[in-house]
Amino acid sequence: MEWETVIGLEVHTQLLTKSKLFSGASTAFGADPNTQACAIDLGFPGVLPVLNGEVVRMAIKLGLGINAQIEARSIFARKNYFYPDLPKGYQISQYELPVVSRGFLDILLEDGTSKRINITRAHLEEDAGKSLHEDFQDQSGIDLNRAGTPLLEIVSEPDMRSAKEAIAYLKTLHSLVVYLGICDGNMQEGSFRCDANVSVRRRGETKFGTRTELKNINSFRFIERAINYEVERQIALIENGEKVLQETRLYDPNKNETRSMRSKEEANDYRYFPDPDLLPLVISQDLIESVRHELPELPQQKRQRFMDQYGLSAYDAGVLVASRELANFFETTVKASGNQPKLAANWVMGELSAALNKSNLEITDSPVNAEQLGKLVLRIHDNTISGKIAKTIFEALWNKEGDVDDIIEKRGLKQVTDTSAIEVLIDKIIAANPQQVADYRSGKDKLFGFFVGQAMKESGGKMNPQQLNDILKKKLSG
Amino acid sequence: MSLTAADVKKIAHLARLNMSEADIALYTPQLSNILAFVEHMNQADTSHIDPIANPLDLSQRLRKDVVTEKNERDQFQAIAPEVQVGLYLVPKVIEDE
Numbered sequence: 267m268e269w270e271t272v273i274g275l276e277v278h279t280q281l282l283t284k285s286k287l288f289s290g291a292s293t294a295f296g297a298d299p300n301t302q303a304c305a306i307d308l309g310f311p312g313v314l315p316v317l318n319g320e321v322v323r324m325a326i327k328l329g330l331g332i333n334a335q336i337e338a339r340s341i342f343a344r345k346n347y348f349y350p351d352l353p354k355g356y357q358i359s360q361y362e363l364p365v366v367s368r369g370f371l372d373i374l375l376e377d378g379t380s381k382r383i384n385i386t387r388a389h390l391e392e393d394a395g396k397s398l399h400e401d402f403q404d405q406s407g408i409d410l411n412r413a414g415t416p417l418l419e420i421v422s423e424p425d426m427r428s429a430k431e432a433i434a435y436l437k438t439l440h441s442l443v444v445y446l447g448i449c450d451g452n453m454q455e456g457s458f459r460c461d462a463n464v465s466v467r468r469r470g471e472t473k474f475g476t477r478t479e480l481k482n483i484n485s486f487r488f489i490e491r492a493i494n495y496e497v498e499r500q501i502a503l504i505e506n507g508e509k510v511l512q513e514t515r516l517y518d519p520n521k522n523e524t525r526s527m528r529s530k531e532e533a534n535d536y537r538y539f540p541d542p543d544l545l546p547l548v549i550s551q552d553l554i555e556s557v558r559h560e561l562p563e564l565p566q567q568k569r570q571r572f573m574d575q576y577g578l579s580a581y582d583a584g585v586l587v588a589s590r591e592l593a594n595f596f597e598t599t600v601k602a603s604g605n606q607p608k609l610a611a612n613w614v615m616g617e618l619s620a621a622l623n624k625s626n627l628e629i630t631d632s633p634v635n636a637e638q639l640g641k642l643v644l645r646i647h648d649n650t651i652s653g654k655i656a657k658t659i660f661e662a663l664w665n666k667e668g669d670v671d672d673i674i675e676k677r678g679l680k681q682v683t684d685t686s687a688i689e690v691l692i693d694k695i696i697a698a699n700p701q702q703v704a705d706y707r708s709g710k711d712k713l714f715g716f717f718v719g720q721a722m723k724e725s726g727g728k729m730n731p732q733q734l735n736d737i738l739k740k741k742l743s744g
Numbered sequence: 745m746s747l748t749a750a751d752v753k754k755i756a757h758l759a760r761l762n763m764s765e766a767d768i769a770l771y772t773p774q775l776s777n778i779l780a781f782v783e784h785m786n787q788a789d790t791s792h793i794d795p796i797a798n799p800l801d802l803s804q805r806l807r808k809d810v811v812t813e814k815n816e817r818d819q820f821q822a823i824a825p826e827v828q829v830g831l832y833l834v835p836k837v838i839e840d841e
Binding site: 348544 | 807
């Protein structure tokens with residue numbers, strides 16, 4: 267039986283403001299418990315929420331970034347439920363009229379094609395506090411520093427058909443919010459959290475199957491695993507003649523499984539109503555235009571520009587624009603390389619990325635800066651060094667042994683391009699290996715590689731490969 | 745629309761109100777009466793009127809994104825039933841097991 271997976275995602279992005287959504291308390295991460303929870307966040311009697319203007323600008327940025335409708339008028343609602351980390355007994359959110367609606371993101375799939383994922387809405391809401399269960403006997407400790415922190419919840423249509431598509435969407439959205447400067451994107455600290463609605467149906471079926479909601483999974487890898495596990499579980503249930511229950515499930519990364527959160531089932535009656543403490547949020551066209559002027563170049567525009575301006579493939583351009591820092595690094599490298607974008611892209615995505623991965627470093631912490639990498643590319647391009655020697659120099663740069671030209675000079679790594687010097691060396695090798703020469707001349711073409719190897723070894727890799735090939739061919743043919 | 749005792753129990757539970765059977769018997773018809781009033785109002789034709797979220801013809805004022813609140817934890821926690829290392833302590837809540 268052919269099964270089709272249907273996935274919709276709800277992403278909570280924590281907005282990068284200094285103060286909270288409705289109060290002037292700080293949002294800085296890692297403060298002492300409850301030192302950043304003021305009377306408004308704690309829901310004391312008589313307090314009044316006042317909306318943070320920066321949050322509105324950030325919501326508009328997101329709306330513009332996903333080509334959405336930014337509503338001229340939206341309203342805040344109370345979502346009522348009881349939980350110790352929600353001191354007011356309700357969360358201020360948006361329900362009927364969200365600030366942003368009907369947008370989309372185009373994601374790039376592995377086969378190079380792109381797919382449009384529609385976004386239903388994005389709404390503003392406040393975060394809850396944190397419950398700590400471990401350290402207390404029969405009690406939970408409550409830290410309300412996070413209570414009232416502004417979140418933008420971005421809800422997609424059920425447009426994704428595999429865990430891979432879901433991850434591609436999440437990465438595209440993640441990169442967008444970081445580019446826009448509205449979210450730091452830190453998944454470990456919970457700044458970018460994802461709930462996944464997953465269902466399966468037989469291929470060709472137009473009705474959706476019963477979905478389950480997977481809660482708060484905090485890494486791309488875990489989201490992919492959780493979805494894949496859940497899909498398998500649902501298919502097995504249906505194939506065994508059982509039913510999928512609509513419920514919230516929690517992913518356990520240690521066991522790689524999802525399990526039911528039964529206590530949530532009865533809590534689904536939130537009794538939303540418009541918050542009488544808050545007036546409608548009105549957004550003028552002027553405000554939208556002023557925000558539009560502040561927008562940076564967005565990842566998709568940058569990707570297109572990298573393809574047009576540098577002649578890169580869609581894939582390479584996609585990798586390089588994944589973060590603003592990486593894209594900037596690449597462009598600086600290209601500039602320093604005397605405009606060799608393809609070679610620069612190969613080095614940034616190849617040697618440099620591999621070295622960074624190995625040392626677990628971000629591009630911003632790279633020991634080799636973009637100017638030096640560009641210089642290295644320039645020296646390969648102008649034939650001062652071979653690509654092979656360049657790897658040695660890269661290592662030296664990584665170990666902070668100095669400037670590219672200094673290293674070439676000090677270590678005597680300059681490529682031999684003097685034809686007569688190459689000829690002398692080849693003559694020596696031919697004289698030293700009479701048997702191989704005879705075999706080659708009697709038709710063992712494969713031995714050509716042997717001679718190239720010998721010559722490279724003799725010269726310490728410093729020979730220009732093209733020149734070597736030409737001269738060797740001539741000499742060997744007798 | 746009239747409520748059943750089961751509806752009232754559910755509403756009481758959602759509001760975390762502890763109600764005796766006698767209370768439920770008392771409130772069920774009272775709440776049903778309130779809903780009957782609402783039903784009466786529903787008969788007015790409002791098809792040509794936009795719904796309002798607030799009776800004031802005003803829009804939300806915006807605040808600058810600056811930190812204006814000080815740390816007043818000690819005062820807030822002075823009236824809390826139980827605190828430890830800066831945390832409010834509550835009866836254990838386990839959401840996910």
